[in-house]
Amino acid sequence: MTSIPRLHFAHLPTPIEELPRLSSLLGGPHLLVKRDDQTGLAFGGNKTRKLEFLVAEAQEQGARMLISAGAVQSNHCRQTAAAAARFGLECTLVLTGDLPSEPSANLLLDQLFGARIVNVANRKDRDRVLQETFDDATQDGRKPYLVPYGGSSPTGALGYAFAMEELINQGVHADWIIFGTSSGGTHAGLVLGQRVFGFKGKVLGISIDESVDWLGRNVSSLASSASEKLGGRIQFTPGDVLANADYCLAGYGVLTGAEREAVRLFAQYEGLLLDPVYTGRAAAGLIDLVRKGYFRQDETVLFWHTGGQPALFAEKYAAHL
């Protein structure tokens, strides 16, 4: 395997824990959780693993600034701002949506980390504004590095290819891995790691906001490109990507009874916090699939917790929990 630039700041390996009270409440299979909400870097989450590779690449290219984009309550942007602060880089975030008069949760943290915020009211303008922000910073000689949406480039996806190796090395058997998938980098990394490191179970992403078609195309293409960085291209096809988009019909960040129930069940039966947008929705999918008898009783299902809890404190979500 070729040497890949990587920084080491994540708290790894993340623990794997039992969910006995939830398993028994649901009368379902053996449930485990992998605690990637504990990866470190500003409350942790899945972006820490990606940023180990992304910030290393930025440094290798001589970047002095990180630029990224997301929603106003983006976990990815919060962790990117923290990584920039940690490694002495400037940070500009292009955030889409209405900025509240009192910043809270992730937005408050972005500001504490010293990120400059560029607000885009309308999602249709965000790619243009992001490009302009990048071009302006380049012209000013600030040497920006563009961290893609969700950190989901082939480089970022490597974080989850190696996370799969970590899981295998932990020696815990799982028939299924269930997690929330959105920009596809986590999913692509897990699919790549599954192939390269020989994970025998199934890897099922619960979509937060994209169709099964979109995920099939983008995750397979990301996984194929990421494989080149490991020393030899593996051609993945949409058929290699398992995804379920039954739980995202309400739209991104819209809390329904299903997310609320999932957040409350994990809190009240396991003392464990999910987030309202990603892990809340993914867990709602998991709970529904268990209730429908999708998994066999003797199977082990590992819920991969991808973080996001600071969003619990955002006014727009807290009011609906």
Ligand SMILES: Cc1ncc(COP(=O)(O)O)c(C=O)c1O
């Ligand atoms: C908490 C959390 N979980 C899951 C995801 C989805 O990960 P990905 O964008 O790699 O699909 C995100 C993305 O921002 C997230 O913040």
